[in-house]
Amino acid sequence: INLRTVYAFAREMYPKLSTEYIQYGTAGFRGKAEFLDSVMFRMGVLATLRSRFRGGAVIGVMITASHNPEPDNGVKLVDPKGEMLDASWESIATDLVNVSDQDLEQHVAKIIKDNSIDITSSSHVFVGMDNRYHSPRLLKAVADGVIALKGNVREFGIVTTPMLHFFVVAANTKETYGKPTEEGYYEKLIKAFELLRNGQLENGNYKNNVVFDGANGVGARKMLQFIKRMNKSLNISVINQGIGPGKINDECGADYVKVLQRPPISMPVVEPFTRCVSVDGDADRVVYFFTNEKGEFQLLDGDRIATLVAGYLMDLVTRSEIDLRLGLVQTAYANGASTDYIVNELKFPVSCVPTGVKHLHHKALEYDIGVYFEANGHGTIVFSDHAKATIATASETKASAKTLLLLIDLINETVGDAISDMLLVETILNHKGWDVKDWISTYNDLPNRQLKIKVQDRNVIETTNAERVCVKPEGLQTEIENVVSNYKRGRAFVRPSGTEDIVRVYAEAATKEDTENLAYEVGVLVQ
Ligand code: NG1
Ligand code: ZN
Incomplete structure (x- = not known):
């Protein structure tokens, strides 16, 4: 491999337009889309090197600025197990993006040398993007970065962030986690969801319909795909679908609803207490909301989802008579009332870590069943191999363990997944026979x-x-x-x-x- 190619590509097609220092942050690089071409190209290069460093395992590259406004874009790398890029490589990424075009070739050579990377070994990179209009251009830049170093690149087009994580893990586990395709993803989640419903669509206070705010982002498109493939097991009406003049995350989506504590634009008139769901632009965050009989807005955020899930899992584990260590991970943004409820009512171990999913995910892995959620609705549940084996054995005799086993398939363990999390919440509410009134009455949020x-x-x-x-x-x-x-x-x-x-x-x-x-x-x- 001739590193000259890298320099030539960079100079001819992806010159660095800004000398402003940019840093690989909580969610990779973010910024105005027009300055990101060179960043994307270099991240393609880095992903290829990272794949070689990890013995040819698939590395993911996701192009999105998540909940940020439409003119922004961003890029983050996904490590082989679906985790965020290892912290030790964040500074490598930052340095690589900030060197001048002239120094690029030498700098890449230095990364290769410092990390003893075998540049002739094979390399695999999966790339996905959100539906911002500049994402396709930036995706090409990433792909060219991979090609410049003779890596293999597979483009997934428009996908949610959690779908890309799913594909990476599915490929790296030789498909035991699922098939690394869009159909494979739908198939796994829908199958588990419908088995968990078991034909029971309504139960007690639980009504079988929700309004889904897609934030004019990829979540809307993918939800429409879900609906096509589901057996009417849930009636979902999708608003802010991203067709028409609406901009991504503009007056809609999970961040808007959570931070401003108000419903999104284009809300239809619905009965009080109708369950409504908002996801963010790349569909890795989800919050619920509704209006009460007085027309007041009520939010059910990530803390509410975490407590609902934790209580339910604890109950199933107890009924299955298995001994597993459960734990919940929050950040400082968790509502104090939610923490009190978990500690005093659910008697569930809780830990608090710095903001950013990588910290939560990492901590959650310390438990047999680790539930983690940021208050903004980003989170999931991870099960240790020991937990999976124990649950599988118990499922032969206990119905509650069988439910747990199906839940594992419904949950996207690789990263917070708005759609998977929503289907999980729907499952729990359905099993409990709860409506939003029952759910919100578990504790009172502090303003x-x-x-x-x-x-x-x-x-x-x-x-x-x-x-x-x-x-x-x-x-x-x-x-x-x-x-x-x-x-x-x-x-x-x-x-x-x-x-x-x-x-x-x-x-x-x-x-x-x-x-x-x-x-x-x-x-x-x-x-
Ligand atoms: P920063 O900007 O570091 O607060 C925000 C969210 C995080 C996380 C990241 C990545 C809050 C307070 N912060 O991080 O939770 O989701 O974006 O998207 O919501
Ligand atoms: Zn997001």
Whole structure:
């Protein structure tokens, strides 16, 4: 392989247009699409090297800016087991993207040497993208990066982020996880879902219909595909389908609904207490919401899903008379009331980790059954090999264990998957005979508020203790604590965002008014 080709490609087709430093953050590289061509090309190169480094295992590259606005795009790498790119390679990615075109060839040679990569070995890269109009152009750049290093590239076109993770894992497990195709994905989830329904479409308070807000993103398209393949086992009406003038995530989708705590645009008139679901632009996050009889908006976010799932799994494990270690992983953004409920009512072990799925996923792997969710609706459940074997054995005699076994197939263990998570929630509510009223009455959320604060350099803020305590700049934490102490059930923290050039403020307190004031006061301290 001649590394000259890499340089030639880069110079001729993907020149670096901006010298602004960019960093591989919580969700890979993000930015305005027009500056990302060279980033994409180089990530194609890196994915090829990473695949060779991992003995030829498939590496995934997903092109999306998730819940961010339409002009943005981004790219993240998926490691062989479906995990986010290993942290030790994040800095390799950052350095590679920031070198000049002139230095690129030498830099690639250095990565190869430093990591003892056999450049002649085989390499496999899977690429997927969301439905932003600039994604196809950027996908070509990634593919050219792979081709420049003579790797094998397989393009999946428009897919959700969790679908791409699924394909990577399916291919790397020699298809024991599933078939690495779009049909293979639908087939596995729908089969499990319909077996779990077992013909029982309505039960108690549970009604068999939902409204699905697709955020004008890929989730909408894929949900329409699900509907075509399902045996009317769930009536789903899809809004914000992404056809027409609606822009991705614009006044719709999981992030909008969660952060602004209001329904998305284009909501049809529905009966009070109708279950509504919002996913984000690449369908790895999901939240539920509804309006009550007074027309008030009510949110059921990632914390609600986590507690629902945790309680249900615990119940099944107990009834199956098997001994497995269950645990739930949250971040500092989890509503305090949800944590209290899990600890005091469900008596479920909980841990708190820094923001970002990689941290949650990693921690969840420490349990036999690890449930993890960010408050924004990003999460899933992972089962250890020991758990799978134990459940399989018990399923021969216990109906509850048989249900658990089917749930494993319904869950996309590789990463948070909005559609799979939604089908899981639907299954649990159906089995319990619950409507949203039953679900929301398990505990009362504390009012909470997030603010985005623009500062000169967000990285002057450093945190510890899973981001709940600020250690730099000095003195800020004491000031925050002083403010917080004036509020009943008050809690607040600040941290630099890993995906936007801002500092995030989170506040919760006993009343809505207190929460607003607390968030404001902490925001002022940061500015
Ligand atoms: P940052 O921008 O680092 O807060 C946001 C979300 C994360 C995660 C990433 C990736 C919040 C508060 N933060 O990260 O949970 O989802 O985006 O998409 O929701
Ligand atoms: Zn997303």
